[in-house]
Amino acid sequence: xxxxxxxxxxxxxxxxxxxxxxxxxxxxxxxxxxxxxxxxxxxxxxxxxxxxxxxxxxxxxxxxxxxxxxxxxxxxxxxxxxxxxxxxxxxxxxxxxxxxxxxxxxxxxxxxxxxxxxxxxxxxxxxxxxxxxxxxxxxxxxxxxxxxxxxxxxxxxxxxxxxxxxxxxxxxxxxxxxxxxxxxxxxxxxxxxxxxxxxxxxxxxxxxxxxxxxxxxxxxxxxxxxxxxxxxxxxxxxxxxxxxxxxxxxxxxxxxxxxxxxxxxxxxxxxxxxxxxxxxxxxxxxxxxxxxx
Numbered sequence: 001x002x003x004x005x006x007x008x009x010x011x012x013x014x015x016x017x018x019x020x021x022x023x024x025x026x027x028x029x030x031x032x033x034x035x036x037x038x039x040x041x042x043x044x045x046x047x048x049x050x051x052x053x054x055x056x057x058x059x060x061x062x063x064x065x066x067x068x069x070x071x072x073x074x075x076x077x078x079x080x081x082x083x084x085x086x087x088x089x090x091x092x093x094x095x096x097x098x099x100x101x102x103x104x105x106x107x108x109x110x111x112x113x114x115x116x117x118x119x120x121x122x123x124x125x126x127x128x129x130x131x132x133x134x135x136x137x138x139x140x141x142x143x144x145x146x147x148x149x150x151x152x153x154x155x156x157x158x159x160x161x162x163x164x165x166x167x168x169x170x171x172x173x174x175x176x177x178x179x180x181x182x183x184x185x186x187x188x189x190x191x192x193x194x195x196x197x198x199x200x201x202x203x204x205x206x207x208x209x210x211x212x213x214x215x216x217x218x219x220x221x222x223x224x225x226x227x228x229x230x231x232x233x234x235x236x237x238x239x240x241x242x243x244x245x246x247x248x249x250x251x252x253x254x255x256x257x258x259x260x261x262x263x264x265x266x267x268x269x270x271x272x273x274x275x276x277x278x279x280x281x282x283x284x285x286x287x288x289x290x291x292x293x
Contacts, residue, residue: 107134111141118161119154127157128164135169143173146186159186163193170194175202184209185217192221200225207233212240216248223252226292231256231284238277239270253280256291 111131118127131138145158162170174191177183184206191199203218207229215233222230237249243266250266262279270277 107137110134111138114138115141115145115158118157119151122153122157124157124160124164127161131161132165135165139165139169139173140176143177143183146177146183147180149182155186159190160193162190167194167196167199170199171202174199178202178206181209181211181214184214188214188217188221192217192224195225197225197227200227203227204229209233212237212242212245215240216245216252219249220252223256228289228291231288231291235277235280235284238264238273238280241269243267257283257288 111134114127114130117123117130131142139162142158142162146155148155170190174187178187188203191203200222203222204227206214207218207222209215209218215237219230219232219234219237222228222233224230231253234249234253237245238253240246240249247266250261250264254261260283262276262283264273264276264280
């Protein structure tokens, strides 16, 4: 067989190529996991960036809406002033002019706007200022808003706003709301904040409520209105299983009775305080009923 000789240059190239060829190792499970971890991290970073951008845009839109609502209110005020000026320039009639009937749609819109603003800002004084001119229509709507127990901050703001209204505007809505056990404690706090003894009579019908939370709220509210019928529910609350309720009831009674405790220990349960609770009931029968006279 004839031997074929390759040129020297070609032989060198082939030798170098064979020497440089390496076998690629297969990818391990750890390598794959690391790559997957990197990919997931990158996607989470992108999602976080998108979420942050959406939050910023939402806050910006909220500020724009609030600014538009404020501008709209200012325009309504300007329009009202202009209308009043035009009315003053018109010839006067003999005898009083009948009061124009309110536009129910416009009144409803004003109430919705005021309550929406109260929910976002918690500005009680501003809400009261906006709603006072339409108190007759606003207070029933606000009494309905007390049902939103899932938003305690908003309910607290509504309670504080209601407490600023005249008693004459609160009587009907509070009477209706007190019938609802969900709103009864809110009604008590509203009435207690007014300190109006006439309004406190609404609560008298519920002084025998079996719920310790209602007992202590009603008791404190009635006493804030100088109504002695707040004492019996507080006496009932002295036997509550919740220490917080017992403490509130005891401290209210103690303040009322010039620091007297009758040996009651607010850190003990009702059975351990049985003698002290009986002493408190005796005090109510003998002296407590003479309070605020």
